[in-house]
Amino acid sequence: MSWRELLPPWLVIVAGLTGIVLLCVSTKDVPVAPLRTKYGIVLDAGPSHTILFIYQWTTTKANKTGVIRGCSSCPVQGPGVSSYSDSPQKAGKSLEPCLNWAQNKIPAEQHSQTPLYLGATASMRQLNLSHPILSDSLLAALTGTLKSSPFNFQGAQILSSPEEEAFNWVAVNYVLENFFKYDWQGQLVPSKKGMAGVLSMGGTSAQFTSDLEEEKQAPEEGVRLQLYGQTHRVHTHQCPCHGTEQLRRRLLSVLIQDQRTAKTVSNPCWPLTYSQEVQWQSLLAGPCAASDDTRDTPGPKEVFNITGSSNPTACMNLMQSLLNSSSSCSFFKHSLSSDLKPLQTRLLVVSEAMDFMRGTAPSPDLGQAVKRLCGMSIKELIRESQASLDTLADYCTVSAFIFHLSTRGYTLDFDQPAWTAFQKMGDRSSGWTLGYLLSLTSTIPQDSPSFLKGIEPGVWSLLLILFVVLLMGSFLRISYRVMAKESSSSHRSSSVFDD
Known part of the structure; x- marks a missing residue:
């Protein structure tokens, strides 16, 4: 028997041996x-x-x-x-x-x-x-x-207030992809952008929340969170009496005491022709004192007619003097030298007033944006928002407060894509x-x-090559047998014609 006739069974034997080798190759659970x-x-x-x-x-x-x-x-x-x-x-x-x-x-x-x-x-x-x-x-x-x-x-x-603000800080940095990001292959990789701080404006107080250095600053304070393989110690600075409602009351208190002899009290932070009758006693409600000085105060039942004069420059100057005389917000005075100095430079502001300004009076210069907002008329304010006019009227006061905060050493982040991402997660x-x-x-x-x-990639490659060789050998063997048969038939045919 020739080697050509032995080749097919040998190929079968080699294929069987290959199967046995596959069963013996070490594998791992993936x-x-x-x-x-x-x-x-x-x-x-x-x-x-x-x-x-x-x-x-x-x-x-x-x-x-x-x-x-x-x-x-x-x-x-x-x-x-x-x-x-x-x-x-x-x-x-x-x-x-x-x-x-x-x-x-x-x-x-x-x-x-x-x-x-x-x-x-x-x-x-x-x-x-x-x-x-x-x-x-x-x-x-x-x-x-x-x-x-x-x-x-x-x-x-x-x-607790620190817990609420800490979780809010987590949400902001999550949607900004500060914990991780997706690479070009769609895989999650650590982000190197650093964490953003958050300034949230409540009704009574303002809160500044940031991530502190590990064990170097006030180790007994802060909310400790374990997120994405890292430990974060989140601390909240409370600023009492600087929330939206308390800023309004303190501002009206100063205006009333400065203009007590006038028939109407002019408020440069309110839009032109907007007015309210305010009872002095209402400014005393809440945890904060309405007055920042000891001047002669009106009687509790005394009522004042306060009318907006829409003067952005006067409003910003008034807010600056109000904050300079304030003694209840320590992180304004020590923002750059505080023992609890935040690591990050970006500060995202959570405030309805700033959301409104971002959409209606955008400007790379925050001061110009505030002046534009403070100069808007009642019709413009109502056209741009469905909020109540009483709420819209105080947006200028809040935005002026935040502007002066930006002059105390904090960098405010008004990146529109960041807010778009934040709002995608539901109610901001x-x-x-x-x-x-x-x-x-x-x-x-x-x-x-x-x-x-x-199995290991190297072993897999060798087995693949072996199977390819076997298949090629079988294909060549079959091709050879077919060609040999055709040649033999042709030779016999020619012999018959020659006879």
């Missing part, structure tokens, strides 16, 4: 992370209303922290929960329609795995200070309703809910991955 979507629910029990947020993310994490990709919300009908202090059970009952909505939005098989949390903020903090028993009753009623839902209830509590005023859930994902166990068998 984990494959599942892409199942997970959900989380956070209720923001704010001063005027409650909103239920549903966030969703895949089970794949970035350095042990989730990557949230979607958000939907359900506004709870009725006032804020603190308004139910006389009937706590109604507060719990008011949540039921939105909880039912959430059950329809989230697959039933994931209800028991979906964390549910409620955080109460400013108004409940005040109620807890003045009437702790009432606030406890409200929380108990809310807890009862949330526990009866099919979701994984995590708790209902009153957030409830940014703390996003920050809270991001911090919570680090404690939620990741789904167990499935495994595939894998």
